[in-house]
Amino acid sequence: MSALFHPLNIYILGLGGGFLIPLLYRVAKRWLAPVFFLALTGITLISAVAFIRVLGGAPPFEVITAGIAPPVSISLRLGVAEGFFCVSVNVVSLLGALHLWPRLREHYGALLLYLIGVMGINGMIMTRDLFNLFVFLEIVSIATYGLLGLAGTTRSLSATFKYIVATVIASTFFLLATALVYFVTGTLFIDELLQLPQPLSGPIATTALLLLLAAILIELKPFPANGWGLDVYETAPGGIAAFVSVGVSAGVFFSLYKLLPLFGPWLDLIALSGGLTFVASNLIGLRQIRVRRMLGYSSVGQLGLATLALALLEKTGAPQLMPLVVGGLILNHLLAKAGLFWLADLVDRQSISGWSPIARSRLLLFLFGALVVAISGLPPFPGFWAKWTLVLHLSSAGYVWTIAAIAIGSLLEAAYMFRWFGRSVHAPANNGLSGVDLPRLDWRAIAPVTTIVVLLALAGLLAAFIAAPGSLWIVTPLIAGGMLALVEALWPGLPGRAKAALALIALPAIGPFLLPEMQGLPLLFGVLFIAGGFVVGLGALYRSETRTGYYPLLAAMLLALPALAGASTTLEFFVAWEFVTLGSYFLLAHGRQTGSQTLRYLLFSLAAAFFLLAGFGQFNATGGGVDLATLRSVLDGGSVQATAAFVLIAIGCLIKAGALGVHVWVPGTYALADDDLSALLSAVISKVAIFGLLTAAYLAIRSQSGPDLSILLAWIGMATTLVCGVQALFQRDAKRLLAYSSISQLGYIVTAIALMDHIGWVTALYLTASHLLVKGVLFLAVAGVILRAGTGVFTSLGGLGARMPVTFAAVLVALVAMAGLPPLTGFGSKWLLIGTLLDKQWYLLAAAGFLATFVGFLYMIRLAWSVFLGPREQKNANHHVREAPAALLVPQLLLVVGILVLTLYPSPLFGPLSQAIDPAFASSLVWQGMPLREIYDSLDPLPVMGAAVVLSLLAAGVLALVLRAQAPKPAGDGRDVVASLAALARTIPLVHRLPTATAAWTGVAGVTVAAAGRLRLIYNGNAQTYELLVILYIVAIHFLGWP
Incomplete structure (x- = not known):
């Protein structure tokens, strides 16, 4: 039985099946399919059984042919690494054959080439001889040439010609390097080359190794010498493109892995090439609308990332991480990219704008979403765990530039992948496209893609267990x-x-x-x-x-x-953070009105996550590890890395919270989301960022730059409160006004956190609870208004207070609480905040807080007036409106009860809030030498907040009188109140002169896309240009690597 599953039988089945297929085509065609799949399945089973054995502790399989010791004979080895790659390639190849069967069965030659190609990839992985590696590479190349010709179109044949020329150039230099290595060492046995007493040196040896390295890298399609590969991905049938992208590339990549010790002096150069390929390919991918070419850019980018990881793990002496990091990246690429190519074959639409039919099939849409999440390196799939481990290791090793490259490349790839998904979901129904050919999509057609997603999920669980x-x-x-x-x-x-x-x-x-x-x-x-x-x-x-x-x-x-x-570790925290991001994204995508806003939300959320990832990496580099308890402990001293960790995590949390400048994703998201989802996003999901910021703030406390960072953070929070409050005044839609209001109120919480003391943090927690209650009431109330009135636009509303009395009462309570008016919750919390600012002598911040209170009054009055108190636009408008349904009123009333509890019993609640903060931190920082409860009980808040209220009302009154004197006589219907508020807002200095954040980010996006357009001009489709770039790349590697 053991002889039956010996790895040598892989070649017996491959060669035997290859010889039998032409014979059977002539004498017994009905046996073609059974023999083909029997051979392919046998290859897969043999590699799987052998892999399980060596994984269980058995020694690697050593194969010596012809009874002669290497290097004269052909030497093969199947150990754990070889077994993993062989099994991965063979499983995907078997599934790929099932997917390709309608095309393969038309040509017996295609069956032969496919089978020989799979065998050749196994040979590339298992061989231990440099010349035999060349032979197997040529076998795979010849099989690939034949398969690429199956399409038979002019464009595909042209792309095949470019592919042949490029790979022939690479093979030529590979063979030349092999001859030079033999001339220098007298052997081609890889084990002997790796065990030489002295590393290869000298002009001939250096030239040989650099040519060998360049030839292998060319086969991996590095930037910019990869246009020949991209044309193939675009024009070949999806199944063949998948075979080249994942199967052939896996064999070449493993060749680089086994020869990597020979390239020790050039590991940084290899990493640079991989990182450049990862970033540049994904940047150019932004401009692609043709599906298969876009997948081609993603393919070469993923291989670039794996190459970078391989080189730097070898450079930093971390071979123990290679199974999780390199194995995870390659397996994630193999499975997800194959699934996407096959799915593109099934949908059969050339442009991403033609993918709307996929939304009619829930199964296909689920598979599509899962594959996009996987290829973007998000949890729970293996690419995520690999990237996490890689970033933490590189942070400890000091490779900051690589972390930036990984984050930027990953964000760019996610941008065009999720743009593709989003357009498929939200494409207009009247785009003239017919439905997908349903008879073609029976279970046999979908089974390979479904199996891929299942395997991705299982691989993700395995990677999570290892990590x-x-x-x-x-x-x-x-x-x-x-x-x-x-x-x-x-x-x-x-x-x-x-x-x-x-x-x-x-x-x-x-x-x-x-x-x-x-x-x-x-x-x-x-x-x-x-x-x-x-x-x-x-x-x-x-x-x-x-x-x-x-x-x-x-x-x-x-x-x-x-x-x-x-979460007790930074990994658990980050995974849960990503789950919240992905869950909210797909919920947004489920709505029919969100459109491109879902992509904007996701990109800012992923950017926040990458800052978090980098911050956790820096914390790990300080020696803190991944334990959140260590991060939250208040320690003496500090370091540059601790400061960097806080800054990075804080930036991520501020992006997620929608702080000023990065708030542009919030208004559209809240306004266009389903009404019940908007309430969750504002009231609950936004607290994720606050929790993260509080967690990171402990790093600022221990940092030597803590005071400076806290002042900066406080100004960011207060500026967010003030500017977004002003923006809320100019909104004509209730949900957009509440969106800006939500950001504005979160700014108060950020400012309270920035106080970095006990009372400040208790205030932040109190404000957090109050924000949840108030925003929950207001968004649910507006949901009821939109449900009954059919719109949230102010000009179509008015006078609803009498028709929706319960909703109006709930809104009134929430507005009073949010405004900071006595006696409700906002009064006490804002008093604590402004009082503490004054106590710290941050007078300008306190003054800004007073001004923000005034601005808050204005937009709250506008909301109440425009919806409930003001006159109707038309005499009989809204006469049909009735009270909101109980499903919306009950949660509002429960939240109002929460507001009243916080109002009537604040002192007992301060105890748990105070105890929630680290005891050592709490005991060392008190306000005026008194415990917080005594402070709240003994000090009178009326002077501070009363002054704020009175000054705000006086300022509003004076400005209103000035404006009233200058304005024409009002129409008498009350609409002049809203106009007066808008005019009053315009008196705030510079508000309309400042460039908007939306315009700034639109400019950033425009520059990025323009850069992508310029960069892709090198891919002009000209074969001579492509081959010249291949030659120039080899020359560049030679000169850059020369000592």
């Missing part, structure tokens, strides 16, 4: 969402409200178990996430639609919130 064996619980939100999706699939008639109830019940039922032994801030935010998410989430019950796929995503996103709070 962090004790952290597998973090995937609980996905399991819960998957179970609800299974219920939805098995019971398609299940009402939407029933699915919403199941999703919401999962939060209090499972959420507490995700907070094991948590205390302090994590416990406080965990309770806040569970209670707030459940109550605000009740608003989803007002929707009666089935919303297929929505509620499983909602359950996963809501459960990711307590998972975030319950």
Whole structure:
């Protein structure tokens, strides 16, 4: 039995099947398919059994042919690394053959070439002889040439010609290098070359190794010498393009891996080439709308990233990380890229604008989304765990530039991949496209892609176990969402409200178990996430639609919130953060009005995540490891890396919170999202950033730059409050006004955190709870208004107070609380904030706080007046409006009760808030030598906040009188109130003269896309240009690598 599964049988099956196929074509055609699949399946089983054996501790399989010792004979080896690559390639090749079968069965030659190609890749992986590596490379090349010719079109044949010329050039230099190596060493046996007593040196040896390196890198299609490969990816059939992208490239990559010790002096050069390829390819990918060429750019970019990781892990002496990092990146690329190429074959649309039919199939849309998430390196797939481990290691090794390259390249790739997905989901229904050819998409056509996604999920779980064996619980939100999706699939008639109830019940039922032994801030935010998410989430019950796929995503996103709070390591924290991002993105994409806004939301969220990742890497480099308890501990001293960690994490959290300058994603997201989702985003999801910022602030406390950083952070928070408050005044839509208001109020919390003392942080926590309650009420109330009135535009509303009295009462309570008017919650919290600012002698910040209070009054008055108190635009308008449904009123009333509890019983609540902060930090910093509860009980807040209210009202009155004197006589219908408020806002200096953040970011995007357009001009389709670039690349490697 052991002889049956010996690796040598891979070549017997490959060559035997290759000889049999032409014979069977002439004498027994019906046996072609059985023999072909029997040989291919046998190759896969043999490699899998052999891999399992060596993985279980058996010695590597050593194959010596012809009874002669190497290097005279052909030497093969299958160890753990070889087995992993062989199994991965063979499984994907087998699935690829199933996908390609309608095309392969038309040509017996295609069957032969495919089988020989797979065998040749196995040979490239297992051979231990340099010349035999060349032979197997040529076998694979010849098989690839033949397969590429299957399309038979002029463009595909032209691309094949370019491919042949480029690979022939690479092979020529490979063969020349092989001859030179033999001349210098007298052997081509790779094991002997790696065990030479002295590294190869001298002009001939150096030239040989540089030519060998350049030839292998050319086969990996590095930038800019990769146009020949991109043309093939674009013009070849999807299945063949997948075979070249993942199968052939895997064999070449493993060749680089086995020869890497020979290239020790040039590891930095290899890493530079890989990093440049990763960033440049993904940058150019932004300009692509042709699906297969876009996948080609992604393919060469992924190989560039794997090359960078391989070189730097070898350079830094971390071979133990290669299975997880390099193996994870390659496996993720093999599976996800093959699945995307096959899916592109099934949909059969050349441009991304033609992919709208895929949205009509829930299964295809799910597979598409999963593959896009995987290729973007997001959890729970293996590429994510590989990137995490790589970034932490490179941070410790000091390779900061590579971390920047990884983050930028990953963001660019996610941009065009999710743009593709988003356009497929939100393409207009009347774009003239017919539906997908459904008879073609039976289970046999979809099975290979489905299998790929299943394998990706299993590989992701395995990578998670390797990366962090004790952290597998973090995937609980996905399991819960998957179970609800299974219920939805098995019971398609299940009402939407029933699915919403199941999703919401999962939060209090499972959420507490995700907070094991948590205390302090994590416990406080965990309770806040569970209670707030459940109550605000009740608003989803007002929707009666089935919303297929929505509620499983909602359950996963809501459960990711307590998972975030319950995280004990930075890895768990980051995974939960990404789950929240992805869950909210797909929920936004589920809405029909969000359109391109979903991409803007995702890109800013991913940028925030990459800053977080870099920050955690810097924290790990300080010696803090991945334990969040260590990060949250207040220690003496500090370091540059601790400061860098805080700055990076703080930037990520500020982006996620929508701080001034990076707030451009918030208004459109909140305004265009489904109304019940807007409430969750503003009231609950926004607290993720606050939790992260509080966690990172401990690093600022221990940093020597802490005071300077805290002042900067305070100004960012207050500027956000003031400027976004002014922007809220000019909004004509209720949801957009609330969106700007939400950002503005979060600015207060950021300022309170920046105080970096006990009372400041208690104030921040108090403001956080108040923000959740108030925004939950207001967004749910506006949802009811839009439901009943059919619009949220102010000019179409007015006079709804009498028709929606309960909603109006809830809104009134929330507005009074948010305005900081006595006696509700906002009064005490703003008093604490402004009082502490004055106590720290931050007088300008306190003055800005007074001004922000005044601005807040204005937009709150406008909201109440325009919706509930002002006159109707038309005499009979809104006469049909009635009170909001109970599903929206109940959560509003529950939140109002929360506001009243915070108002009537603030002192007992300060105890838990105070205890949530680190005891050592709390005891060392008190306000005026008094505990916080005594401060709140003994000091009178009326002077400070009373002054703020009186001054704000006086300023508003004076300005109103001036404007009234200069304005024409009002129409008498009350609409002049809104006009007066807008004119009053325009008196705030420089508001309209400052360039908008949206324009600035639009400019950044424009410059980036323009750069991508310029860079892609090198790919002009001319064969001579491509081959010249290949030659120039080889020359550049030679001169850059010459000592």
